[in-house]
Amino acid sequence: MSLVFGPIPSRRLGQSLGIDLVPLKTCNWNCVYCQLGRSTPLVNERRNYYVPEAILAEVQAALAAHRPGDIDWITFVGSGEPTLHASLGLLIRQVKTLTDLPVAVITNGSLLYLPEVRRELSAADAVLPTLDAGNAQLYRKINRPWPELTFERLLDGLAVFRQVYHGKLWIEVMLVKDLNDTEYALRGIAAALQRIDPDQVHINLPIRPPAEPWALPPDETGLMRAIAILGDIAQVVHPARGIFDLSGHNTLVDAIVSIITRHPMREDELVRALERWTPGQVEEALQALIASGLAQRVERHGARFWSAAVSHHP
Numbered sequence: 001m002s003l004v005f006g007p008i009p010s011r012r013l014g015q016s017l018g019i020d021l022v023p024l025k026t027c028n029w030n031c032v033y034c035q036l037g038r039s040t041p042l043v044n045e046r047r048n049y050y051v052p053e054a055i056l057a058e059v060q061a062a063l064a065a066h067r068p069g070d071i072d073w074i075t076f077v078g079s080g081e082p083t084l085h086a087s088l089g090l091l092i093r094q095v096k097t098l099t100d101l102p103v104a105v106i107t108n109g110s111l112l113y114l115p116e117v118r119r120e121l122s123a124a125d126a127v128l129p130t131l132d133a134g135n136a137q138l139y140r141k142i143n144r145p146w147p148e149l150t151f152e153r154l155l156d157g158l159a160v161f162r163q164v165y166h167g168k169l170w171i172e173v174m175l176v177k178d179l180n181d182t183e184y185a186l187r188g189i190a191a192a193l194q195r196i197d198p199d200q201v202h203i204n205l206p207i208r209p210p211a212e213p214w215a216l217p218p219d220e221t222g223l224m225r226a227i228a229i230l231g232d233i234a235q236v237v238h239p240a241r242g243i244f245d246l247s248g249h250n251t252l253v254d255a256i257v258s259i260i261t262r263h264p265m266r267e268d269e270l271v272r273a274l275e276r277w278t279p280g281q282v283e284e285a286l287q288a289l290i291a292s293g294l295a296q297r298v299e300r301h302g303a304r305f306w307s308a309a310v311s312h313h314p
């Protein structure tokens with residue numbers, strides 16, 4: 001089976017050429033929402049699951065088969081946890097000798113407490129670890145880790161990595177209804193994120209079939225709560241559209257209406273997405289939309305949102 005796949009469109013990484021470093025479901029976590037099913041058994045052994053030279057030959061062939069512009073990122077991701085491959089650091093460095101494209105690693109972050117894993121990941125341009133909980137109990141409930149991979153180790157590893165890592169640190173939070181979408185759970189995650197100080201927080205939803213059928217995405221209120229609370233810590237990229245590209249709209253009103261009718265937007269996020277226009281022009285357009293009954297302002301958890309006037313926010 002080919003270990004290199006794509007490029008596939010990725011919300012966060014554009015057209016992403018994927019490199020899969022481990023056999024299906026080789027993972028030291030067993031997340032309730034995992035789209036790959038359950039980890040049976042859990043695996044926490046770092047070794048060369050595939051020969052590094054074979055992986056690099058595949059990457060080289062894939063790069064040669066695509067035109068410049070077809071690929072935006074090379075991404076280590078796939079059938080399990082990529083940091084379990086013992087040659088991950090070597091592979092990142094070698095891939096960077098093959099291309100100028102940026103390299104990302106999507107990881108659960110559980111092994112960042114190990115100095116050698118931090119060193120290896122430092123060669124990547126972006127690292128996207130997971131943080132779904134702000135306390136040990138919820139972490140065990142959602143991520144069901146290998147017993148020695150404690151919450152303290154996860155948090156310490158992420159915080160220490162941030163201090164030494166100069167690339168983009170984008171933390172992923174998978175929101176699961178009634179597990180980590182409550183105010184209490186989100187405040188705990190926010191406190192943990194404050195300690196880590198990531199560049200961005202990416203909210204994901206379990207929209208593909210999860211390992212446990214009861215792991216459901218939050219409703220709109222839960223999602224808004226998460227955007228409000230986590231948005232105080234770092235820029236939040238939320239699931240509907242990734243980073244917003246409103247460049248295709250001719251008028252400001254058109255750009256605002258197109259976005260808020262599909263999803264409520266935190267005000268600072270909306271202003272950022274509309275940076276083509278001055279803040280004064282944005283404010284004027286929003287007031288006009290309120291007056292004409294097309295938009296409404298909603299306050300939630302200390303943050304201000306904009307949504308279509310017809311949306312119901314009790």
Ligand code: SF4
Pocket residue numbers: 027028029030031033034035036039079080081108
């Ligand atoms: S860390 Fe990733 S691969 Fe492992 S169980 Fe969780 S979602 Fe699945």
